[in-house]
Amino acid sequence: STAPSGEPWIATAVQGEGCDIFWPCIDSPHGEPGRVDLHITVPSDLSAPSNGRFLGKVDHGDGWTTWNWTAKSPNTYAIALNVGPYEEIAGEYRSRFGNTIPMAYWHLKSDTPEQVQALFAQFPKMLDFFEATVGPYPFGDEKMGVVETPHLGMEHQTINAYGNGYKIDGRGYDWLLQHEFAHEWFGNQLTNQNADDMWLHEGLGSYMQPLYARWLLGDRYMQRELANQREGLINKYPVVSGTPKTEDEVYKGDVGPGNDIYSKGSLISHSLRMLIGDAAFHEAITRLVYGRPDPRPGNFAPLYRSTGDFLEIVNAVTGQDYGWFFRGYLYNAALPVLMQTREGGVLRLEWATGDGGVFPMPLEVEIDGAVQVVAMTGGRGQVAVPGDAHVLIDPQNKVLRQMDVIDELQAYKAAQKPK
Numbered sequence: 001s002t003a004p005s006g007e008p009w010i011a012t013a014v015q016g017e018g019c020d021i022f023w024p025c026i027d028s029p030h031g032e033p034g035r036v037d038l039h040i041t042v043p044s045d046l047s048a049p050s051n052g053r054f055l056g057k058v059d060h061g062d063g064w065t066t067w068n069w070t071a072k073s074p075n076t077y078a079i080a081l082n083v084g085p086y087e088e089i090a091g092e093y094r095s096r097f098g099n100t101i102p103m104a105y106w107h108l109k110s111d112t113p114e115q116v117q118a119l120f121a122q123f124p125k126m127l128d129f130f131e132a133t134v135g136p137y138p139f140g141d142e143k144m145g146v147v148e149t150p151h152l153g154m155e156h157q158t159i160n161a162y163g164n165g166y167k168i169d170g171r172g173y174d175w176l177l178q179h180e181f182a183h184e185w186f187g188n189q190l191t192n193q194n195a196d197d198m199w200l201h202e203g204l205g206s207y208m209q210p211l212y213a214r215w216l217l218g219d220r221y222m223q224r225e226l227a228n229q230r231e232g233l234i235n236k237y238p239v240v241s242g243t244p245k246t247e248d249e250v251y252k253g254d255v256g257p258g259n260d261i262y263s264k265g266s267l268i269s270h271s272l273r274m275l276i277g278d279a280a281f282h283e284a285i286t287r288l289v290y291g292r293p294d295p296r297p298g299n300f301a302p303l304y305r306s307t308g309d310f311l312e313i314v315n316a317v318t319g320q321d322y323g324w325f326f327r328g329y330l331y332n333a334a335l336p337v338l339m340q341t342r343e344g345g346v347l348r349l350e351w352a353t354g355d356g357g358v359f360p361m362p363l364e365v366e367i368d369g370a371v372q373v374v375a376m377t378g379g380r381g382q383v384a385v386p387g388d389a390h391v392l393i394d395p396q397n398k399v400l401r402q403m404d405v406i407d408e409l410q411a412y413k414a415a416q417k418p419k
């Protein structure tokens, strides 16, 4: 690509194609090298920000300069080359965990300074949120790094690609920056065992945006994002198949779950948080990401996780078996359907899942303004309702399920599309 000021503007992004397209590596999630040293020689008027810690640059005096970097335990697809007419804006973040984290953003020289400043001002706020919600920034001894790219974005470890063009969309933060930054925890610190578990990156990573909206602006902003995610669900392939997959088989919606690993993964995470509560959810996420409940800078290293690991952790933290929750939501393509019949002053409720498995998801039911919890033991429940009472199921929309209103909207939109 060419920068607006005319110089070359180069970026790499190899998720899918694999790291072996441009550097010697083992092209598997399990191929994480202990350390990668990068020596990138570029024309001296350009910059080459990259992964890990900066070890200085050497000007060869012939118009070329070598930039030297070293990165610990990088995710294989997270090694990236970025070359362009960049300027760096840098600062330091004082973590709640006692360490100081360098922050750096390499942006095009031609960018509007106010937009650059406004984006950079979001860095410490996002660090606040993630360190409180998940735990320590995993690469604090290297940097929080972001580089402007000609493509939309990618979770390159400590050098996140940002190509969202400083868009203002009313969310109160830059969603692309926040999503890619979430992958430092869900993707680079926690790496999936297999692409079949990719929702651990993209689903938990996509839940961080609604949670961040709540952190900044309150429930209305979180619910709006969750509602937007809900409208896009496909439910054609299960989020997790239970057999090893390639990245293409997961990311492509015609052969696998596609976008559901993002939005459905996020909504499943929300329902899990509503079911087990904030404290248990936080502890489960912390153990999942760090392998311990008390992560501190220096006492953890990147690890591999599967969907089964997550279930084991949730069970250990809660002392209950949530196999039905994982099976019902993740291993079935169809969403659970709530069947309702109301007669003789009784409302009967029953869950139906794709594989017919028992789904004992409790439900709040509001009857003329008073909320009761129906336990749904064995996937069934009932509650007394006076003949003329107004009944509202799940008034806070905690439970992900099939909804007629969404099916009607999706059918309508599909019919509007030009053939």
Ligand SMILES: [Zn+2]
Binding pocket: 179, 180, 183, 201, 202, 205
């Ligand atoms: Zn992502």
